[in-house]
Amino acid sequence: MVKKGKKVTVIGAGNVGATVAFICAMNGVCHHLVLRDRNIEIAKGKALDMSQAANAARSHTIVSVAEDASEIAGSDVVVITAGSPRLPGMSRDDLLMINAEITKEVVADVKKYAPDSIIIMVSNPLDVMTYVALKESGFPKERVVGMAGILDSARMAHFIYEKIGYGAGQIRASVMGGHGDDMVPLPKFSTVAGVPLTDILSEKEICEVVERTKHGGAEIVGYLKTGSAYYAPAKSTAIMVEAILKDTKQIHPCAVYLDGHYGYSDVVSGVPVALGANGVEKLFEMTLNDDQKERFAKSVGSVKSMIDVLKEKKFFD
Numbered sequence: 466m467v468k469k470g471k472k473v474t475v476i477g478a479g480n481v482g483a484t485v486a487f488i489c490a491m492n493g494v495c496h497h498l499v500l501r502d503r504n505i506e507i508a509k510g511k512a513l514d515m516s517q518a519a520n521a522a523r524s525h526t527i528v529s530v531a532e533d534a535s536e537i538a539g540s541d542v543v544v545i546t547a548g549s550p551r552l553p554g555m556s557r558d559d560l561l562m563i564n565a566e567i568t569k570e571v572v573a574d575v576k577k578y579a580p581d582s583i584i585i586m587v588s589n590p591l592d593v594m595t596y597v598a599l600k601e602s603g604f605p606k607e608r609v610v611g612m613a614g615i616l617d618s619a620r621m622a623h624f625i626y627e628k629i630g631y632g633a634g635q636i637r638a639s640v641m642g643g644h645g646d647d648m649v650p651l652p653k654f655s656t657v658a659g660v661p662l663t664d665i666l667s668e669k670e671i672c673e674v675v676e677r678t679k680h681g682g683a684e685i686v687g688y689l690k691t692g693s694a695y696y697a698p699a700k701s702t703a704i705m706v707e708a709i710l711k712d713t714k715q716i717h718p719c720a721v722y723l724d725g726h727y728g729y730s731d732v733v734s735g736v737p738v739a740l741g742a743n744g745v746e747k748l749f750e751m752t753l754n755d756d757q758k759e760r761f762a763k764s765v766g767s768v769k770s771m772i773d774v775l776k777e778k779k780f781f782d
């Protein structure tokens with residue numbers, strides 16, 4: 466029997482979604498890439514443009530538009546970036562209600578037409594939207610995973626590079642917890658070409674890197690004014706798509722459902738996981754010191770309080 470080619474659907478063909486699709490199409494990560502957006506004309510224009518780019522790149526990826534939700538059927542991976550981005554002065558949490566409703570709507574289509582897919586959630590507030598996608602899809606927790614940790618770690622690595630001026634591409638930074646102002650950068654788990662960060666930068670420099678990482682998204686919103694970052698978010702998402710489709714089993718920080726892990730239940734937060742053909746194949750529990758535990762608890766607490774807001778509003782009924 467001939468094995469079918471891989472199909473990826475991106476719901477939300479805006480800045481992040483279109484860039485994820487473009488990276489996947491250029492790299493030939495899948496056979497078929499489907500764009501779906503409530504603005505069908507824009508999605509059609511972008512799909513046509515990307516199809517032509519794919520030809521220029523000699524990529525085998527076909528890019529098309531799902532005018533009807535049924536056309537997402539057979540997707541191996543569905544990336545959800547549908548939703549509003551924040552504007553200057555807003556926090557990601559301000560997007561809670563508007564994006565929860567959009568997520569609920571698009572996840573209903575995924576559940577109906579692509580029930581065997583793996584969902585990669587991107588819309589903000591990321592951890593809560595991942596929780597919404599999990600609850601509304603009814604998928605097993607291994608098949609719903611949120612993108613944030615790869616992005617936050619990449620940002621931290623870049624800020625470390627800016628301090629050192631050497632080692633670009635050799636910096637391994639580590640961030641766990643939610644994708645919000647309480648995220649947990651972990652300098653003690655970060656290295657430059659294998660050398661502990663704590664041996665390279667002073668305590669003051671490390672504090673500056675940590676603070677800048679926590680507000681890395683807002684820094685870009687401040688420059689762009691009309692929306693938020695998309696190149697690094699899209700590349701980070703494409704890394705996850707590729708790990709799943711190629712069954713690499715590589716370990717990345719991702720937002721996943723905690724079911725007793727790290728002492729928390731019924732909440733989503735960012736932790737290291739192995740990604741493969743089955744989605745989240747293994748969750749790693751790191752040994753944290755008291756300071757790290759305290760910061761992680763605060764981060765989990767703020768995600769939980771947003772989930773509680775949705776529960777109080779009977780959003781999940």
Ligand SMILES: NC(=O)c1ccc[n+]([C@@H]2O[C@H](COP(=O)([O-])OP(=O)(O)OC[C@H]3O[C@@H](n4cnc5c(N)ncnc54)[C@H](O)[C@@H]3O)[C@@H](O)[C@H]2O)c1
Nearest residue numbers: 477478479480481502503547548549550587588589591698
């Ligand atoms: N997890 C992360 O690290 C991360 C990083 C960057 C952006 N984001 C989030 O991703 C989301 C998208 O950001 P963006 O910059 O691409 O925004 P954008 O406005 O450029 O694109 C959003 C797209 O979603 C579409 N859309 C809205 N409602 C829809 C629906 N019901 N069905 C189908 N399509 C719908 C819009 O038409 C638009 O094309 C935002 O919520 C943003 O905060 C998250």
Ligand SMILES: O=C(O)C[C@H](O)C(=O)O
Nearest residue numbers: 551557589682683693694
């Ligand atoms: O900052 C945002 O609102 C978008 C995204 O979460 C990011 O970190 O770039």
